[in-house]
Amino acid sequence: MTVHLVGCGPGDAELLTVRAARLIATADVVVHDRLVGPGVLALARPGAERIDVGKAPGASRSQELINALLVELGRGGGEVVRLKGGDPFVFGRGGEEAMALAAAGVPFTVVPGITSAVAVPAAAGVPVTHRGVAASFTVVTGNRAPGQPPVDWEALARVGGTIVVLMGVAERAAIAERLLGGGLDPTTPVCAVMAGTSTEQHVVRTTLAGLGAADVTNPATIVIGAVAALDLGTWSPTASPAAATLATPTRP
């Protein structure tokens, strides 16, 4: 009857919202992509249908097919949960899915999730803002997809705040070059967090001058700015079964 576009955060099952956990536990159909952690999927009912629409970057279904699938499932009568890594509206293409559902007259809701742009740096001890250090942060994709509007990296360098780059591993040398061209200091601290909040989390600390050659691999969140020098604790990953127990609603 309703399609819920649900953000499920950076992967740790305890970083689901209470609403997300409730919707997943009661859904008839769960549609998910490859960025959704196994601890999250474990919350679905045994009888719920699970549809994986994005096993690997090359093999993932086209957005048009996913939109059509959601419309069809929404018309089918059950409660449909469309799980997305992070937040549906932060490079999650949730807007496109919402538009397709609205155009087809299928009721939908949007449930914000913890965005990796903020939580993954935090999991490595880096606050994206800090009093006296950063009065703004910009979240930007390094992924230059066709039709994506251009980013003025030189202007971004002059804004004076933290820069958080998602999906920027491949382009990191070019991005660093343009930020340097915009006037950022080569010694500007950089913190790259790989597999953030998971048991495989690891962190590379470097400078803007060193970013291009640094050993950074996907999936990574790259923080550029003075805050990237801070080191305020490390996230303790949740054991999935415990999270599942905790998240199970006590009523339907």
Place this chain on the structure above:
Amino acid sequence: MTVHLVGCGPGDAELLTVRAARLIATADVVVHDRLVGPGVLALARPGAERIDVGKAPGASRSQELINALLVELGRGGGEVVRLKGGDPFVFGRGGEEAMALAAAGVPFTVVPGITSAVAVPAAAGVPVTHRGVAASFTVVTGNRAPGQPPVDWEALARVGGTIVVLMGVAERAAIAERLLGGGLDPTTPVCAVMAGTSTEQHVVRTTLAGLGAADVTNPATIVIGAVAALDLGTWSPTASPAAATLATPTRP
């Protein structure tokens, strides 16, 4: 024994994370500010001590006193939850509290929360990024506190992405002026969301030229950019008691 710096999102109790709900429900002491919703506080144990450190802007305790209080409580032996509206590291001064705890040798953890910067626009149907429309978003405070580094609004106008202004109601005319000076079109869409995700949520849609004179009141999240013209659904607020039931852990 441990102080947990916990983000609790924009106010709706179902936008707590599962970890936040678990920590609140088992805490010995809950320290909170005025931005934390009553549905969230209702999750604390009846026997838990509740300390309100920020009833109103003028009457709130100084950050130095709050830091000292957290250190003292952390040394006291119980589990302490420091609740913060939104995310602790998005203008939440969580970094300062983490530093004070680290300096005093008090163990602490940081639990990211749903930031209003993303979730409040979403609650009014506005995605902060949208394919082909916005490849970045900048979250910036309009609050010009002493010691805060300057924001180059003219440079920000040239970046080409979405701008989300928090705590910018009082300065909105000056901010609009500077963004116009940086080259943003006067017809750039603006969406201001007041009391986002609550039952009192209301939305004002205007343009950058109209922002200064628009009827915008605190607390508001102001979105500036092409995405602000989108209207993809509205958040359904959670009734607090139901959320409390759902969030109660089934084991300690």
